[in-house]
Amino acid sequence: AGFLGSPLAYPGFAIINMLVGFVLYIYVVIPISYWSNFYDAKKFPLISSHTFDSTGAIYNVSRILNDATFNIDMDAYNNYSKLYLSITFAIDYGLCFATLTATISHVFLFHGKTINQMWRKTTAALKEQAGDVHTRIMKRNYEQVPEWWSISILFLMTIMALICCEGFDKQLQLPWWGVLLSLTTNQQAGLNVITELIIGYLYPGKPLANVAFKTYGYISM
Structure with a gap:
């Protein structure tokens, strides 16, 4: 419940499905992998x-x-x-x-x-x-709320993010194109591994850039 919310908000079959997956993962897959010394x-x-x-x-x-x-x-x-x-x-x-x-x-x-x-x-x-x-x-x-309000806020936040990453180049390592790319990947389709994978392939060897990209692409959600 600490990670999935109140069990009262989900139908019974969904809770059972999660429970079965949890039992298989913790009590079957993990022990077998550990005691067989999988990858040391x-x-x-x-x-x-x-x-x-x-x-x-x-x-x-x-x-x-x-x-x-x-x-x-x-x-x-x-x-x-x-x-x-x-x-x-x-x-x-x-x-x-x-x-x-x-x-x-x-x-x-x-x-x-x-x-x-x-x-x-x-x-x-x-x-x-x-x-x-x-x-x-x-x-x-x-x-109706004027559309230029939303556009102005988006433009301002994007400029601030670009200035932040370019101004702290050594500390963040994320270039301007990384900021723009993170905006397009800010979809809640999964966990932080999506953004880590994308920037890891596009900008390898830059651990701080990886964290900065994840911040704009995932944590900002």
């Missing part, structure tokens, strides 16, 4: 959000960062250790990516027909421009 899982704690080196110690990030630019020094990284996660945290990250494709597949297979019907009804209603009774009452009694 026994070197690290069973459940932890920390990062570790090959010896099982907490990963010393300062050993792989360039002191002047804060970029990742790949030579230092290769001489030190690969980065490891606890088995629970590693599988959790993998499931986050699996959730994205599963969500798209589920919606397409089970709700594709309904979405198509709703789309046709919406486009037909827009052509008529009549609106339902509530829309007509609102139009008669209230003035």
